[in-house]
Amino acid sequence: MSSKSLFSFLFLLVLPFSSSSDTAGWIKSGFWYAGSDLAVPEIPSTMFTHLHFAFAYINASSFELYISYSDEPYISTFSETVKKTNPSVITLLSIWGGRDKSPDFFAMTSQFSRRKSFITTSIRTARQYGFQGLELDGVNPNTAANMTNMRTFIEEWRTAINSESKSSGTKRLILTMGAHYSPMLESMIYPVDTIVRNFDWVNVMAYDYYLPTEDNITRAHTALYDPASTRNTDYGIKEWVKNGLPANKIVLGLAYHGYAWTLVDPNHHTVGSPARGLAITSDGSMSYGYIKRYMKSYGGIPVYNSTYVVNYATIGSFWIGYDDVEAIRTKVSYAKDKGLLGFSAFQIPSDDVNWELSKSASGEEEDHRGSKRRLLAILLPTITITITILLISTIVCILKKKTMRSEGIEVLNERAIGRNLIVFSFDQIKEATDNFSIENKIGEGGFGPVYKGRLSDGEEIAVKRLSECSKQGVEEFWNEVTLASKLQHVHVLQLQGFCIEREEKMLIYEYMRNRSLNFYLYDAVKSLILDWERRICIIEGITQGLLYLQEYSTFTVIHRDLKASNILLDDEMKPKISDFGIARLFQKDEKEANTGKIVGTYGCVPPEYVKRGVYSRKYDVYSFGVLLLQILGGKKNSCEYGIENNLNLLEYAYELWQKGNGEDFIDPSLHDDAQIGKQLRYLQVALLCVQEKWEDRPSMLEVYSMLKNETEVLPNPKVPAFSKNKDSTTQETLVTLDIPCSDNSLTISELIGR
Structure with a gap:
């Protein structure tokens, strides 16, 4: 062990015993x-x-x-x-x-x-x-x-x-x-x-x-x-x-x-015993200091009731809670x-x-109580600490090498992981989640169950555990590990590490406290939290996150599953894009790619991907357009709308916009004469993003400019994708494919907090 490493270890060892702020x-x-x-x-x-x-x-x-x-x-x-x-x-x-x-x-x-x-x-x-x-x-x-x-x-x-x-x-x-x-x-x-x-x-x-x-x-x-x-x-x-x-x-x-009651029968003196009114004071109330003095004077014995998490004491016929x-x-x-x-x-x-x-x-x-421990830690002989450190370090190195070989962790080198991720042990995660207790389970998604955990240093984490019956698998697991290690942005959820011991596949994330966007968006009461100013911040945050993925990161990243449940909200309700299990990397000069395996979420997948398996940067632009419509209208894309309830979300928005009634699409809770112009502009941008042909859709850079520059003249959108009444130029035969769409059940995107 180097002298620098030894000093760092000693510092970390002593730190817990020193005074710490709240x-x-x-x-x-x-x-x-x-x-x-x-x-x-x-x-x-x-x-x-x-x-x-x-x-x-x-x-x-x-x-x-x-x-x-x-x-x-x-x-x-x-x-x-x-x-x-x-x-x-x-x-x-x-x-x-x-x-x-x-x-x-x-x-x-x-x-x-x-x-x-x-x-x-x-x-x-x-x-x-x-x-x-x-x-x-x-x-x-x-x-x-x-x-x-x-x-x-x-x-x-x-x-x-x-x-x-x-x-x-x-x-x-x-x-x-x-x-x-x-x-x-x-x-x-x-x-x-x-x-x-x-x-x-x-x-x-x-x-x-x-x-x-x-x-x-x-x-x-x-x-x-x-x-x-x-x-x-x-x-x-x-x-x-x-x-x-x-x-x-x-x-x-x-x-x-606390409060004092007079017992009917002093032999029955638990919580819920019959009483005949107050005791000791004029209204039965007693300060804690008075209760302690009273008990000391008259010999009361305190009892702690863990069922209610309260204390009580009986003194003769008096009962004090x-x-x-x-x-x-x-x-x-x-x-x-x-x-x-x-x-x-x-x-x-x-x-x-x-x-x-x-x-x-x-x-x-x-x-x-910790002061004596701190004093003892300071007085321990340095040589004893050094020997202990060296012994522990040797054992850890041996065990780590053994574990890495036995679990095949060398695969990480093949995948060229960038940002350092923590390789957690199974025991660490088991302890953090209280042995994956039902109380700590906060969701279940296509990947498997999601647990809340707390590490030994107090940091809260979210754990996605791959289940045997998962719709996703090892490839998606390593895909997320590889991608997340290359991404670092304020509007992208951070992967802290992973665990692959004992044939487990677990992903460990920062823990988000305010759940996901869809937790609020479609609820009549909860959606009121999302006022117009807050929705603008969320829209801008998602836009910046996608810009980073498409333009400013080392590789172009196509998310392929952008939806409200995959937008997490931090303590300040700022958005973070999550779940990169089915995302794909592009080189900067690539325009599009093909796949025979169609994945994604129904309603968020663009037509060229469904029909031909083609995906490009415009895939996420389309998904963003759908999401923007949902944010503006507070409406799900799985329902039908219109007078005859025969229009999908995109058709309904387009029909209202085309008739000059776009304000009827906007969530009623957002109605504000001073903001309606901006809201209608956002609606028009959303419709541009969901046009049938990917070539007609703007890039994310153009979307960002359209949203920020309110004086920029916007083109009129064409009929959106999957419309029953299409332009003649957009008619295309739909190839039937088996599309395993991810459901909207609870995943990492449903986490409550960071």
Whole structure:
């Protein structure tokens, strides 16, 4: 082993024991309630990335934001004070609009002038007192009118915040929302599409599911799971995600309080035992610090219930349900496993004097436990480390050579792989996917099952495992490995490596959190996330990715399976082209090629390929045109349209465009008089891409120019391919071929996140 390699190995060995920063972007927020017993300078701000001042309110007369007189001394110095101990902490002003304040909130949202008063004063107050964000808490719309007004208010609030930032030259204020544990309310559902577009994240209040003032049964008010009820955090999070809120926009609320019930029979004291109302306090609520003091004084013994992920204690006939360190740790782990954005503690003053819950949530306990290990690592004799490294290196080299020979990995040299890929061991992937557990299975496609995994360093991956009954095979596997090693672009999904041990064929990708384009495109609710601005970004990203494949990479790459399910969306909803199993390489001077094996997806394959097996750069241009029509219209190409439901997607779009009614093709949610000209231009470009003859279709360079240069005059498109009413010049006999089209079932393109 060289001295350089030895130094690098030593550095990597010591690195895990050194102090490390928190995961980038992981939010650790907490609420401080104005006027609580905990003084602002005593807040353990170093344990948090974000701190909320709670609460500001709505003036019922002027509808301006107001701070109660008693809270003014605290709000004026809050940000400045907490930043003295943690300069990087971000402060937000939380505004309460729930329960008794709900009428004030909906009265404010009902009129433009009132909304303007509130919005203007909320922004001004945040700037005045040094807050970097605003949060709206506790609002639950209960009528259709309230829902409509709430949508309008949220849109106007975000617009005003953006405008203020631009005009003042200051950083834009964060805008967040504290919401019910589930988007489903008693008679309504939150406007998830509006929330996604306008709020930076949603603080899900995952507590107070049950109260001793309302329930005569001991309940888990912070249940992570509940086998007998939907009132639990896991159910609520899944509902939010199912209704279109990305997991990486969810912050999980943690309760630093519990509730006390009076048992009917002290001998029956589990979750769900009969009770006769509250205990100990006037409403049964108890802070965590008070619970610990009470148990210490009266001898209560805590019990951890893993079914609900809660703690409880029985003291005589009193039953107290709450979250202790075990429950908090488990819930934070849950948030990370589900790809959530972070946690939010409500509220910090309710913690005990040692900050046990805050330490558990922030992971500080693990840092303390690791300090002794770090010290030991530093004191280990260098000679012992060196000998160990040399011994391990020797064993690894021997095993690696043996594995490479036994598994035939020398085939990689024959395939001239460019970019370095990681050759994973079977055991690595087995461990990362928890032995390919059903819980980690996130899809099934033509290649085989797809699993989510987490490597030992914490990196999330997606694993495609070739199944014995796969429609694809070894050739497609090596084709993707070979191609992916040569491609590196922001709009092309990155292959991290592969595994070929034990006759396995597995592909390991970067893990995408926002699924694929078709997850949103054809759903009436989820598609609302894809507003016009976002669809433009997706279209431009796909265009740039195809330009790279056709013009700017070392080889010309023909994808041959471009479709919505093969467009993955990253954390910022930017597209990445995926699945190169049936792609083909061209030399730069090649124009077209032939194949006797027809593959692809029905509806996305151009006519010259179906009829004669000919493929060229114009193959992907055609597929792009189909995809562009789907993005513009939010319509599937497997359905029939028109008055008599006898037109395919391409015919329907062409007929409307030809009659001057192209706007009727555009997804109704995108209708905007200011944008209709651009939308119709995109429609015309799409129709140019799906013309019958490949010679008539523009190149991707020309497509890019047409989309970007709005003054460029566009030619009129001819009748699209596969039309029943063809031009006489495009008539051609269709040769019947056996076309094994890939289905639209879940593949790597359906992955949830990076």
